[in-house]
Every structure is written in structure tokens, then in C-alpha cells.
Amino acid sequence: MKNKALFPMFVDLSEKRAVVIGGGKIAARRVHTLLDFAGEIFVVAPEADETLVKLAEDGLITYERRPYEPGDLDGADLVLAATDNISLNDKIYAECKRRKITVNVASDKEKCDFHFPGIVKKDSVVIGVNAGGNDHWGAKEMRQKLQRYLDNEPLEGTTYMEKKVITIGSRESKLAVIQSEMVREFIEKNNPGCEVNILTMKTTGDIILDRTLDEVGGKGLFVKELDKALIDGRSDLSVHSMKDLPMEVPAELPIIACSKREDPRDVLILPKGETEYRGDKPIGSSSARRTLQIAKIFPGAEFKSVRGNVITRLLKLDEGEYGALVLAAAGVKRLGLEDRISRYFEPDEVIPAACQGILAVQGREGEDYSYLDGYRDESSALAAAAERAFVSYLDGGCSSPVAAYAEVDRDKIVLRGLYYDEATGKHCVGVKEGAAADAKALGEALAEELKNKMRGE
Secondary structure, three states: OOOOOOOOOOOOOOOOEEEEEOOOHHHHHHHHHHOOOOOEEEEEEOOOOHHHHHHHHOOOOEEEEOOOOHHHHOOOOEEEEOOOOHHHHHHHHHHHHHHOOEEEEOOOHHHEOOOOOEEEEEOOEEEEEOOOOOOHHHHHHHHHHHHHHHHOOOOOOOOHHHOEEEEEEEEOOHHHHHHHHHHHHHHHHHOOOEEEEEEEEOOHHHHOOOOOHHHHOOHHHHOHHHHHHHHHOOOOEEEEEHHHOOOOOOOOOOEEEEOOOOOOOEEEEOOOOOOOOOOOOOEEOOOHHHHHHHHHHOOOOOEEOOOOOHHHHHHHHHOOOOOEEEEEHHHHHHOOOHHHEEEEEOOOOOOOOOOOOOEEEEOOOOOOOHHHOOOOOHHHHHHHHHHHHHHHHOOOOOOOOOEEEEEEEOOEEEEEEEEEEOOOOEEEEEEEEEEHHHHHHHHHHHHHHHHHHHHOO
């Protein structure tokens, strides 16, 4: 019957003795939860988290700094074995079973007479959340949602049931979810009456990985399913890496906000343990833009297409399929993998993809998105307008080596662009400065200049 869910039974611990063996982070979290319920808490461990030491100093728990001894279980009503020594946890478990003491082994869900729930508490209301040890993330997320629900005061003249619920559509990759969570965090922090959910989905571009994007339909494959969710009302907004958005977006699904720009540069990633690119294996890059520019930095290097999310690409790199990868710094940093970066390519040596590092929030035409007030970044929006206008004028997509990068300084904007002529196989680079208010026109003007330059006009 172990496939059945656990029954939530609430018990009185006010006159019970809880014994915790171990002093790490897990033990500390369990002790902090038990403080509101157990009559006595006794902790024994050679070393303990500073929060446990502080609780002992304040007289809220008893802590003895020493190794575990079987006598520590005397008088215990329930025991939590939370050491980092599996054999010791097993020994504590066996002793508890012999003495018929209720026990929970934090490192082994099969050795638990009870499962420690996530606790949501407000006044006299207590809610326990548990997934039987099978979905810690899901249980944590549910507990956090319930806590936010109870903590947020209802808006004047409303009830809790009238809180605004917003759904963000997101690709299901780890990076895409992190980026959507950044938007969710802003909305919930700045709009106490909002509850934000994330609806993840696998896009066609995530499914077809054996061919380059230009062979299967371009960047639109990454947004098609998200667009449909918006149109159908299953989501209220979508979060994209703006560089992955097609140059043309449907009028009924406008871009409603641009984030503050993360690091726009491209970076070189080497296999773990390597300090320089040796040239004996190909550089992983599916971008003609990157290949064209980086080939000048590494003459004679071979380039090989690489698809999949950042984590998948890094795995292929570390398994020896590639000698290096070229990725966007923004995605690497948002994933917390900045330590993998071996080299940054400055924009004057490798011009980034248009809008690289900017998040685009897409919504439905005519709807109220005032809850994003304060999120919109004007400098990013102006840079994006110039860069997208440049690429759009040249009809550049994911397969065409067209690049653009704008820097906004108050009311001025400097745009750097790269144009590649497929007919001749030649390319040129140009820079143009203008008023920030004329960002779109500036992008088109630079594109026209470079196009004429390649024609010899």
C-alpha cells in the first residue's frame, strides 16, 4: 500500500520530548519548525548551525556539543536523525525501532515512521504540506504559495478569493523558468494582491534538435506554443529571451515590457579542467553570426552545430564532443554558472545578437498590465527598438549573420551593426550615433548605410 498518499494527522506535541541528532541545515530547519509545537527539544551534534547555537543560548532548546550516544534517546517521544553519516543514521533508526520510539531519518524516506511536513501557520491556523518524500520541490512551492496566500492582506473591499491570479507562459527549460520566476518575483513583490503561476510547455524548437533552426522554420518555433496559450487565455503573459523572438510579432500579442539588460556579451566556455582552447575539437555554435566573427579570433578552428538548452550543451562539451562552446553571457549568469566562463568577447570584437541579455514580456492587446509598472526598462526598450529595426531592415533571422548592439546614454544612442551579403559572402561593420528617441529610425539608417556600402554605392 506504499503507493498511497500519507494521511495528515495532527498531534499534540506540547508535552513531548523531541530529540534531534545532527546540527546541520536540515536539522536547523526541523528544529525551527518544532519550536512552535514541541514541549522540549534536545539537540546533540559535534558541530551545529549557528542558528541552533543561538536558540540554545536563548534557552529555547538544549544543545550538547558532542557525538551521539545511545543514551541520548532516553525519554524521547520522537527522534529526528539528521546527520551526514548514513551508517550513523541507520544505527539511530535501529535503536529507535528496538525501543519503539517514533523516528524520522532525514536521508532515507523508507526509514520514517512519520514524514516531516512543510508548515504554513497564521494565528491558530496550521497547514501541513507533504508529498511523501517524492516531490520536495512541488511541496516547497505549494507551501510557499499557501504562505503568501495567508500573509497577504486582502485589498480594501475584497476577500482573499478575489485576489488577482496571473499565469506566465514559459518554455520548460531551466533557464526559461528562471527568467519567468524573475518576472513573477517582481509582480508579487510589487503587487500584494496578485498570485502568479508559471505554465511551462515544450515548444517545437525545443523538440526538434537534430537540425539547425533555419532548416526547420527559424525562431518562431520557440514561441508558437506560447503564443497559442496567450490567444486561448491559458496564460496572461509570456516571458522570452528577446533575442529568440521573431522580428515580426502579432499585433494582438504586443511586447509590453523589456527587462533591464543583463550582460549582452558572448562568452567562451571550455571543458572542465581546461584553461585554453586547444583547437583539436570543434567549437560548438549554431549561430552563423558567432561563427563568422569568432573564426577571426581562432583562425583555422572548426565549428560544429550544437542544439539544446544550456545545460545540455555543457554536458556535450564536458563529455568531449566539443573543444569549446560559445554562449550568451546572460543565460550562463542567470543559471548561476558564471564560473564556467573562460573568456568574454567584447562587443567591438564579437557583436552580440540583437537584444541579447534583454527579457521580453509579451501580452494581449488591450489588457491592463499596470502590475508591470516599474519593471519596464526604458533604456532596454530603446536599445531593442534600434537593434530590431536594424535586423528587420536587412531581413536577418536566426540563420543570417546579422548582428546589432546599441548602447543608450541618456538621450543619445550608439548602434554597432554587422551586415553579411549572402550573394558575395562578404560582410561589413558600421557604427552610427543618434538621438535615443529616434532609435528605430537609427537602426534602419545604419542598415541602409551598410547595405549600400556592400553594393559599392
